[in-house]
Amino acid sequence: MKMEWKITSNPANLREVRKAVESFAKSAGAPVEAADAIGLVLNEALANIIRHGYNDATDRPIIVTAEESEGKIELALRDWAKPFDPAKVKYKCDGELSPGGIGMICIRKLMDDVTFERLADGMLLRMTKKLVH
């Protein structure tokens, strides 16, 4: 089972594609908690692309792919934004009064495998969540 969404980098698109991917995950057999986590992670990853990759431009392309196979769901986000180095993300420390890096914290904590691939003309983010541990 595989689905693809081609969207622009407009924050108004976030809710619709998040809900579509949550529905996809549930249809693929994900428990509600896992589907919710996938939706949140997708939201945060898209928001990072919009804010940091595309500098809040609302008309740039993003392709979201969701695929279920062998008891796991893989999300792939393709953008044509400026290169992103996840190693340079500044994370908040425990108890620190700062929202810094929450999106990346969610991605790292809620997904089982995360890879950022730097392409010649953008980035490809792949994130996998196992449905059964």
Place this chain on the structure above:
Amino acid sequence: MSDTQWNMDLVSTPRKRGDAVIADARGDIDLHNSPELRSAILAILAEGIPKRLILNLSQVPYMDSSAIAVLVEALQKLRRTGGRVMLVGLQPRVRGLLEIARLDTIFVLAADEEAALAL
């Protein structure tokens, strides 16, 4: 309150109870509408920093990190004058995000408005 306008579908007109200002938010809040949440909260605070800002989130099923950032900004402003931000009626996804971000201990969380007012 001032003439400052905001999306009242997202955040209600605030009301005062003692030293607390209470506002209700409703609906999913993400990068698309978190600027409206920010405008509403800043407008409330522009009227004077209360000792307690109580945000009723019982009608907010979902929020993302951009909304959390707005809440942190409000907390930073209130802390300068010894005030507190109290979040009440958190739904599971919102509470879960606060816990993931390890911000659940920074805000005062309460089951409902009365519980928050009693703290």
